[in-house]
């Protein structure tokens with residue numbers, strides 16, 4: 001009997017962290033690699049938020065925080081949800097955690113009994129699958145298609161629901177596809193959920209402020225306010241405020257769920273870093289100019305990358321409407337031969353081939369839909385141009 005639980009053999013390391021580590025290793029060996037694997041904005045945290053963190057340290061706000069988060073943060077979250085989303089929550093219905101990732105984990109941990117099912121549309125953010133498995137639940141993957149803009153199909157959703165279904169995880173805008181669900185599609189999804197009252201919705205809205213072309217964000221609760229008593233809204237600071245390293249996220253939902261997540265957190269991580277929480281108050285209550293500027297820059301980069309890669313024979317690109325990723329089909333390249341003679345048999349092979357060509361991307365198998373690769377455009381324009389040139393040359397060199 002080994003020391004590590006058997007169960008761990010089913011859990012995958014985060015793909016982004018594996019690819020980023022590999023790119024760093026290659027760079028250390030002197031290879032020139034442009035990494036398009038990062039899931040984080042490349043800007044510093046806005047200055048007024050930095051200063052709020054520094055002030056918290058200097059003022060001694062460095063003790064254990066309350067388990068669900070400091071009241072001023074939970075109040076600021078309530079103001080944000082009312083102001084931006086038209087949602088009415090009390091601070092008791094809000095919990096802060098060490099990133100949205102931990103909030104999602106806590107929600108799954110307190111709701112899943114062994115064998116309970118969680119519906120996850122693919123392509124997906126990998127942690128939904130692994131966190132479900134860590135909580136002894138069963139992920140049920142519902143694939144979307146590039147032709148349908150990677151949007152969840154209500155009929156396929158309904159076909160996947162069973163009496164054991166506890167959650168549907170909706171990530172809108174989506175990592176890795178950049179798909180944004182419009183109100184019509186959300187309404188159609190809500191109609192399915194209204195027929196299955198045992199299914200809760202985990203609405204991961206972390207890319208809410210990264211929607212392009214002037215389009216508005218809509219959540220499932222805009223489409224169906226009646227689902228509020230079985231919805232957990234998850235959001236955070238990592239993307240909107242470029243605060244990935246502060247490790248702060250939050251959830252808002254029904255009181256009993258939040259109470260149980262608080263109980264769970266009390267025996268695991270305790271409250272999220274207090275310094276980060278004070279910075280979070282400044283972010284939520286402060287000027288949103290940073291988010292708007294960041295969005296404008298990302299939109300320009302998206303247009304550049306889509307223009308350059310759509311012109312590459314063999315790649316199929318759908319223009320993402322949100323987030324900072326493009327999910328590119330490499331189906332037409334499968335079966336082609338690399339210059340050394342090796343056949344590209346999968347998206348993992350294609351990603352490895354691109355790594356040899358000096359570009360780090362993440363293969364679609366990490367997101368549950370193949371054959372695709374995800375590229376992140378959260379990097380500077382010069383690097384993006386160089387990476388796209390290398391990708392084009394690498395594709396042209398295939399036999």
Ligand SMILES: Cc1ncc(COP(=O)(O)O)c(C=O)c1O
Nearest residue numbers: 039099100101125175236238249
């Ligand atoms: C869809 C999605 N949700 C949650 C997270 C994690 O956010 P946090 O940094 O708040 O844990 C990410 C990060 O990549 C993400 O892409």
